[in-house]
Amino acid sequence: ALTAPTNMPVNGHFASVGQNGTANFEHGVQVIDEEKEFNSDLAKYLQFTKVAHSGFNYHVISVFGSQSTGKSTLLNALFKTDFGVMHEAERKQTTKGIWLSKNKSTTGKMSDNILVMDVEGTDGRERGEDQDFERKSSLFALATSEVLMVNIWEHQVGLYQGANMGLLKTVFEVNLQLFLKDKKSTSRSLLYFVVRDFLGTTPLQNLRNTLMQDMAKIWQSLSKPKGLENSSIDDYFDFAFTALPHKLYQPEQFTREVEKMATRFRDGHRDARRDPLKSEFENGVFLPEYHRRIPADGFSHYAEGVWDQIVENKDLDLPTQQELLAQFRCDEISREVMVAFDALVLPLETAQANTARTGEFTLLADLGKVMTTARSDAVTAFETEAGRYHKGVYQRKRTELETKMDARLKALFTGQLTAAHKLGVEGFSNAVSSEVKAGQKKGASYDFAEIVKTQKKVALQKFDSAAKASAIAGLSWSTYTQELTLYQKELDKVSAQLRKDEMRRLATRVERWVRSKLTDSVGLEFNALGSGRGGTGAPEKGAQPVEKGIWDRIWVLFTKTVQEAETRFAARAQSFDASPEEVEVGIWRLRRKAWGVLRAKVDEEMMEGNLLLKLRENFEDKFRYDEEGVPRIWRPTDDIEGLYTKARESTLQLIPLLSKFRHSETGSPPPLDKWIGHQPAAATAADEEDLTPIGGVDEEEGKSLEEETTILNEAKRQDLTVRFKKAADGVYVEAKRSAIGGMTQ
Numbered sequence: 181a182l183t184a185p186t187n188m189p190v191n192g193h194f195a196s197v198g199q200n201g202t203a204n205f206e207h208g209v210q211v212i213d214e215e216k217e218f219n220s221d222l223a224k225y226l227q228f229t230k231v232a233h234s235g236f237n238y239h240v241i242s243v244f245g246s247q248s249t250g251k252s253t254l255l256n257a258l259f260k261t262d263f264g265v266m267h268e269a270e271r272k273q274t275t276k277g278i279w280l281s282k283n284k285s286t287t288g289k290m291s292d293n294i295l296v297m298d299v300e301g302t303d304g305r306e307r308g309e310d311q312d313f314e315r316k317s318s319l320f321a322l323a324t325s326e327v328l329m330v331n332i333w334e335h336q337v338g339l340y341q342g343a344n345m346g347l348l349k350t351v352f353e354v355n356l357q358l359f360l361k362d363k364k365s366t367s368r369s370l371l372y373f374v375v376r377d378f379l380g381t382t383p384l385q386n387l388r389n390t391l392m393q394d395m396a397k398i399w400q401s402l403s404k405p406k407g408l409e410n411s412s413i414d415d416y417f418d419f420a421f422t423a424l425p426h427k428l429y430q431p432e433q434f435t436r437e438v439e440k441m442a443t444r445f446r447d448g449h450r451d452a453r454r455d456p457l458k459s460e461f462e463n464g465v466f467l468p469e470y471h472r473r474i475p476a477d478g479f480s481h482y483a484e485g486v487w488d489q490i491v492e493n494k495d496l497d498l499p500t501q502q503e504l505l506a507q508f509r510c511d512e513i514s515r516e517v518m519v520a521f522d523a524l525v526l527p528l529e530t531a532q533a534n535t536a537r538t539g540e541f542t543l544l545a546d547l548g549k550v551m552t553t554a555r556s557d558a559v560t561a562f563e564t565e566a567g568r569y570h571k572g573v574y575q576r577k578r579t580e581l582e583t584k585m586d587a588r589l590k591a592l593f594t595g596q597l598t599a600a601h602k603l604g605v606e607g608f609s610n611a612v613s614s615e616v617k618a619g620q621k622k623g624a625s626y627d628f629a630e631i632v633k634t635q636k637k638v639a640l641q642k643f644d645s646a647a648k649a650s651a652i653a654g655l656s657w658s659t660y661t662q663e664l665t666l667y668q669k670e671l672d673k674v675s676a677q678l679r680k681d682e683m684r685r686l687a688t689r690v691e692r693w694v695r696s697k698l699t700d701s702v703g704l705e706f707n708a709l710g711s712g713r714g715g716t717g718a719p720e721k722g723a724q725p726v727e728k729g730i731w732d733r734i735w736v737l738f739t740k741t742v743q744e745a746e747t748r749f750a751a752r753a754q755s756f757d758a759s760p761e762e763v764e765v766g767i768w769r770l771r772r773k774a775w776g777v778l779r780a781k782v783d784e785e786m787m788e789g790n791l792l793l794k795l796r797e798n799f800e801d802k803f804r805y806d807e808e809g810v811p812r813i814w815r816p817t818d819d820i821e822g823l824y825t826k827a828r829e830s831t832l833q834l835i836p837l838l839s840k841f842r843h844s845e846t847g848s849p850p851p852l853d854k855w856i857g858h859q860p861a862a863a864t865a866a867d868e869e870d871l872t873p874i875g876g877v878d879e880e881e882g883k884s885l886e887e888e889t890t891i892l893n894e895a896k897r898q899d900l901t902v903r904f905k906k907a908a909d910g911v912y913v914e915a916k917r918s919a920i921g922g923m924t925q
């Protein structure tokens with residue numbers, strides 16, 4: 181018997197609308213079912229009808245009125261909706277709870293996105309039970325709707341005790357209750373009376389006056405909350421009236437009037453000259469001040485929150501509801517915008533974490549650009565969606581969102597700076613080293629200080645441009661002055677280390693030079709020993725024996741050579757900005773090393789075989805040449821033995837002389853300790869590391885200067901003496917033989 185929509189079983193139980201897919205939305209959505217449960221499919225329905233994305237560009241109308249007064253019929257006619265209507269022959273309630281449907285009429289002038297709520301009518305016969313729902317649905321409608329349509333029979337107008345008057349009383353009461361707390365917004369609503377079965381005998385103007393008087397009476401009879409005692413009905417409501425002829429008796433007129441009425445559902449504005457009481461709202465019923473300012477994408481959540489409060493009989497506090505809604509939606513929107521943010525930022529975070537773990541730092545390309553885009557896209561999206569909600573909440577949530585993003589972006593930025601730092605320092609060090617190497621290869625004397633200066637500039641520029649390209653302009657955390665200072669310090673530290681290395685290389689070069697110089701000059705001195713009288717070959721007449729002053733000469737040679745090396749070293753070191761302390765340490769090391777070089781050279785010359793050879797040459801020189809330097813031809817009459825003994829004794833004197841590095845006149849060791857000097861204060865452990873201890877200089881060595889300058893020990897001397905004597909004996913025997921042989925010739 182019911183012409184119910186297909187998804188509404190007649191046994192009174194409604195399937196949860198929408199759960200089987202969007203097909204069920206054909207008849208709208210049941211927002212509140214007869215069990216007073218809220219149906220969250222409303223959100224899906226708003227998505228499905230694309231209202232959810234309309235921001236504030238939507239409207240809500242609620243229809244009230246007694247049972248079976250043709251409300252649903254009217255809505256279907258006005259908005260081409262498909263609300264359930266009662267079959268003519270039956271008298272049974274059809275609309276259960278609250279249904280909502282989007283306007284499907286395409287009448288040109290109607291506003292976009294009109295949402296119509298068909299509210300379960302009160303049945304005059306069973307009012308007691310329905311009163312609770314009437315109150316709840318009134319509250320719900322007032323909290324959500326701009327326009328409240330009240331359907332009323334013409335013959336009921338003026339019946340003050342009628343069901344409609346009870347309904348209006350309820351509406352006024354809950355309105356006071358609702359907007360008492362919300363003084364700021366002073367929400368207004370339009371009460372739109374539709375007088376049905378209008379005969380036309382009484383002008384609509386008269387009916388309106390009667391209704392207005394009745395409402396004034398009701399308003400007066402209300403016990404108003406404190407502070408609102410003198411409030412007027414006009415403070416909260418505007419009124420509009422339309423009369424419609426009987427649908428069944430005058431179907432054509434009904435249709436015509438409905439079509440006319442439909443054109444009123446468009447965006448209106450308040451005309452200052454217009455008397456609200458006389459106004460027919462011809463210019464549109466949707467005045468901006470009626471709008472509840474709930475963004476469409478939050479409407480479902482808001483409606484649910486409001487309904488929950490109503491059902492639990494809690495004080496419905498709309499500002500609180502709006503704040504709660506704002507919090508909920510802002511969080512939701514925040515999560516949504518973070519999805520896009522993550523898509524851009526997560527890969528960067530992963531890449532950075534990986535390089536940090538492996539220690540192979542790399543710069544993330546276009547970091548600043550990507551971060552700027554990710555952040556501003558998120559903020560813009562958030563602003564667009566969430567900006568419509570409660571300002572305070574929106575601001576707070578926006579700050580939260582920005583803080584959350586900035587924490588991650590800052591970490592990326594810091595990571596990037598770390599990478600730029602590591603890479604920059606490494607690059608600087610490598611560049612300097614390779615330039616030095618190239619300079620060494622060319623053999624030209626390269627300018628170390630200049631290399632460092634140039635490369636430092638390059639390194640600083642690289643860091644600065646990397647940092648700049650990784651920053652987000654205008655954000656306080658996106659600066660790097662401190663990091664730049666740290667980087668500069670690190671470059672200075674590395675420069676100092678590189679300079680130290682360069683000093684070492686220089687020291688090595690100078691040492692090498694000292695070694696080759698000493699090898700030559702000291703070698704000559706020792707070679708001279710071979711001729712008992714200085715020089716090689718035949719001694720010149722009257723020449724002094726070389727032996728006596730050998731150590732004096734070697735010491736002078738040595739100190740002069742080192743002095744020259746020091747001058748070269750200091751000049752070069754100063755050219756690359758080495759400090760006086762560093763030069764001092766370098767010279768100290770050079771002296772010690774040079775002494776080592778000299779000792780090694782002397783030890784080489786004094787190796788048993790070498791020395792024996794020199795002694796033998798020295799001896800032979802004295803034995804086989806006369807004072808004039810003329811070779812002797814031995815004759816049996818010669819005092820071979822005497823000459824032999826003299827020459828041998830003379831050469832033997834060399835052994836103790838050569839055994840100790842001593843001044844020829846004072847007999848004391850060279851002033852090695854004074855010459856090397858104290859260890860400079862600036863010398864580090866690293867500077868000492870490769871140094872050989874020197875007796876008499878390094879006290880803890882436990883070796884005296886005497887010992888340091890002792891070249892041959894007692895045992896060696898004795899051994900050498902024995903071996904030399906044997907060699908000399910051999911020469912003597914040979915001389916003897918040659919003397920005898922000369923005679924036999």
Ligand code: GDP
Nearest residue numbers: 247248249250251252253265266267268426427
């Ligand atoms: P609702 O309960 O207020 O939604 O009423 P319905 O739209 O379901 O209609 C209830 C009954 O009133 C149905 O039998 C309709 O045919 C009938 N009806 C519809 N329009 C009119 C009208 O303009 N005048 C009268 N007298 N009856 C109507």
Ligand code: MG
Nearest residue numbers: 251252264275
């Ligand atoms: Mg109905």
